[in-house]
Amino acid sequence: MNKTDRLLAIVLELQRKGVLRAEDLAATFETSVRTIYRDIQALSEAGVPVVGAPGLGYSLMEGYFLPPISFTVEEAVTLLIGTDFIEQRFDTDYGTKARTSREKIEAILPGHVRSEASRVRKSIRLLASGEDITREQEKEYIETIRRAILEERQIRFGYSKRMPEVDGNRQSVRVAAPYGLVLVRGSWMLIAQCDLRQEIRHFRLSRMTDLTVLEDRFKVPFDFNLHDYEPADDRNIRVQIRVNPGIADKVKESNNFYMDSVEDHADGLLVNFRVRQPEELLHWVLGWGANVVVLEPESFRNQVRDEAEQMLKRY
Structure with missing residues (x-):
């Protein structure tokens, strides 16, 4: 970054964040504190009212x-592409704001920039697959949860787990304090303090029903930061499969959430997963038919075989 660009960037940083130390600015722009001192002096001489405390x-x-x-x-x-993404992935309210923002951005661009940007944009398309596109129900939930977060109100919803609990139930009703929304591999997740479990839990919006905002209020813990938050990784069971070479590329492209490593071998693709329970991979493995073989653990290998035998009986 040259000096002119850095001077503009420093003003933008100060305008955006309020107060910053010379050390903070030096770290942001990967330069020395002495250079920042000289930059501040240059800005002051140029008439920018920088105040030092x-x-x-x-x-x-x-x-x-x-x-x-x-x-x-x-x-x-x-x-402009960012507004396309917001319109496609967020709720209706933000979708509307994205469209009006796009119109304003286009309106203030100089003619030659607007023309060239339009030409470039025609060569780029943001396209979601049928599975990835955010459903209308989820968009409604995003808006409801977003408002509940801002108003610091608890929510109640029905939830369907992929794997049954210890008592065998998949369905439950949860009351939670919503802390934030995260888009993970095309799926919206709610990060919330769950009253039932008395801890921070993750909930897929696609598995929610009957979402309601309650009158009860909550306070986000002072030490919680959504951008710094990292959930505990409790995927401690290793599953290994071998994939026939003919579908190796398709398996790689599937980008399974639990996939840990992939190794190419002469006799096929060796794929390692880390899961909480092997059953989380059962339907995914069966979906590849005879092109996939479970190598370990033996118990999961037997489970896949038993499921295949049950399928055969139906035919």
Whole structure:
């Protein structure tokens, strides 16, 4: 990054974050603190009202804003594709905001940039598959949960687990304090404090029913940060399968959530998984038919064989 670009970026950082130390700016722009001092001096000499507070850092004088910023073609295309993504993946309210944002961005672009951005954008298409596209019901839930998060209200919903609990039940009713929404491999997940389990749990929106916002309020713990949050990895069981060479590429492209490693061998593809329970892979393995063989654990290998025998009896 050259000096001119860095000076503009520093102003944008201060405008966006309020107060920053020279050390923070040096780390952000991968330069020395001495260079930041010189940059701040250059900005001040150029008339940018940068205020320095000993022990706190630098900030912009209250009321100062940058004039409208011009976008390059690549930056404009990035923003416009971003609005496409929001419209496709988020709720109706944000979808509407994405469309109006796109119109405003296009309106303020200089003619030559708008024309070139339109030409580039025609060569790029954001397309979701039938499985990945967010269903209308989920979009409604996203909007409801998003508002519950902002209002700090608890929610109640029916939930269907993929694997049964210890008592054999798959269905349950949950009351939870919603902390955040995460898009994981095309699926929306709610991160919430579950009253039933008394811990943070993850819930797929596609498995929810009868979502209701309650009057009861909650407070997000001061030490919880959704962007820093990493759930405990309790996938401790290893499953290994061998895949016939003819469908090796298809298996790789399936991008199974539990897939841990893939190794190419002369006799086929060796795939390792880490799961909580081998049953989580049962239907996926059966879906490949005779092209996949379970190598271990033996108990899962037997389970797949038993299931195949039951299928054969039906035919």
